[in-house]
Amino acid sequence: MRNIQSINCFYQQVLLVGTLVLVGCGGGSEKEIMPVTPVSPTIPTKASGTLDDQFTLWLTDLSNKVILPNYQTLETKAKQFSVSSTAFCQLDNAKASDLTELRVAWQELNVAWQSIQWLKIGPILQHNRNFRIQLWPDSRGYVVRDVDNFLLTQTTLDANAIAKSSVSGQGVPALEYLLYPTTNQDSLLSASNKSKRCEVMVAVSDNVTTISGDVLDAWQATGGNYIAQVIGGNGEFTGVKDAVEEIVTNWLEQVERVKDEKMLLPFALTAPGSPSAAEFYRSEQSLVSIKTNVLSFQQIYSAGGGHSFEKILVEFLGQHTIAAQMNDSITGAITATEALSGLYTELLSSDEGRFIIDNNIQKLRVLRDVLSIDFIQATDINIGFNSNDGD
Numbered sequence: 001m002r003n004i005q006s007i008n009c010f011y012q013q014v015l016l017v018g019t020l021v022l023v024g025c026g027g028g029s030e031k032e033i034m035p036v037t038p039v040s041p042t043i044p045t046k047a048s049g050t051l052d053d054q055f056t057l058w059l060t061d062l063s064n065k066v067i068l069p070n071y072q073t074l075e076t077k078a079k080q081f082s083v084s085s086t087a088f089c090q091l092d093n094a095k096a097s098d099l100t101e102l103r104v105a106w107q108e109l110n111v112a113w114q115s116i117q118w119l120k121i122g123p124i125l126q127h128n129r130n131f132r133i134q135l136w137p138d139s140r141g142y143v144v145r146d147v148d149n150f151l152l153t154q155t156t157l158d159a160n161a162i163a164k165s166s167v168s169g170q171g172v173p174a175l176e177y178l179l180y181p182t183t184n185q186d187s188l189l190s191a192s193n194k195s196k197r198c199e200v201m202v203a204v205s206d207n208v209t210t211i212s213g214d215v216l217d218a219w220q221a222t223g224g225n226y227i228a229q230v231i232g233g234n235g236e237f238t239g240v241k242d243a244v245e246e247i248v249t250n251w252l253e254q255v256e257r258v259k260d261e262k263m264l265l266p267f268a269l270t271a272p273g274s275p276s277a278a279e280f281y282r283s284e285q286s287l288v289s290i291k292t293n294v295l296s297f298q299q300i301y302s303a304g305g306g307h308s309f310e311k312i313l314v315e316f317l318g319q320h321t322i323a324a325q326m327n328d329s330i331t332g333a334i335t336a337t338e339a340l341s342g343l344y345t346e347l348l349s350s351d352e353g354r355f356i357i358d359n360n361i362q363k364l365r366v367l368r369d370v371l372s373i374d375f376i377q378a379t380d381i382n383i384g385f386n387s388n389d390g391d
Contacts, residue, residue: 051312115295266278271348287344332366
């Protein structure tokens with residue numbers, strides 16, 4: 001009975017906590033206790049400011065942690081390839097290993113470009129710089145036409161001469177054509193016109209270095225300071241929201257481009273597909289390019305690990321579900337690319353390979369849908385005209 005009485009006493013005390021008088025149990029006397037101050041539960045506070053303030057934080061980190069570093073890498077890799085091509089062409093008896101090293105330098109340049117290929121605002125659009133770095137798709141063979149014309153030119157070509165020519169022969173695809181010829185007789189190791197091929201390659205590579213350097217300088221605060229326009233939502237933008245809308249439109253267009261042009265076109269209706277429609281079928285760098293593109297989507301969303309869209313969705317807008325959908329769709333797309341191994345031509349020609357490619361296409365469709373519907377509704381932004389819109 002004493003135990004029961006003690007338990008009853010305990011519950012009575014719990015019920016009476018916060019009052020000034022506690023009635024004793026078992027015939028005890030009244031006992032005065034001090035009032036207890038209730039402890040309020042910790043409630044997560046919403047991020048302060050406006051949605052434009054949140055967008056400004058995202059634009060700031062995207063510019064400083066993603067865009068500028070990628071343009072810096074592009075310029076660095078362009079310079080490195082330019083130096084490597086000049087050194088190769090000065091060799092009296094270049095070996096296969098020398099050509100392999102040069103090709104690796106080109107591959108690194110291409111990866112640097114693919115990391116920032118998605119962005120189509122500001123300096124990269126001026127003077128047709130984006131097309132001068134890469135004209136693609138090139139269904140009419142303009143790259144081959146222009147490079148072949150360069151090779152027939154009697155006058156000495158340099159970067160200035162290349163810069164004044166048609167855009168199709170100025171960039172990364174032109175270099176691929178020179179590095180990965182269809183026949184051995186056109187190889188940089190043994191071609192009868194090797195010196196002319198080297199001249200063209202060095203001129204084109206110097207041109208790419210100039211273009212990438214001009215774009216970087218235009219973005220930097222010490223140069224054209226385009227970064228200030230993006231972060232401030234001024235200049236060519238009507239506001240911060242407009243800057244975000246332009247960039248998200250670029251992002252969506254790249255998702256569509258990877259899905260439609262880089263995968264669906266080569267996939268075709270049946271095996272063996274259309275390998276020559278791939279972005280870099282000569283060098284077999286198409287899959288590497290696709291993987292790099294898809295990884296860039298995470299960089300955009302996360303602002304390079306800075307003030308991410310996820311933070312805006314969860315902490316400011318309270319859109320936990322949309323944030324989860326975005327994370328899942330981006331992760332799903334990246335995970336799917338891990339199976340894109342080997343040669344693209346082999347994947348396109350086998351049932352297993354085509355299943356892998358189709359899975360990647362489906363994952364990109366999911367990302368496209370979440371990004372173009374749920375995400376823009378949650379963030380109250382409007383996307384512009386999507387030149388790659390399709391199924």
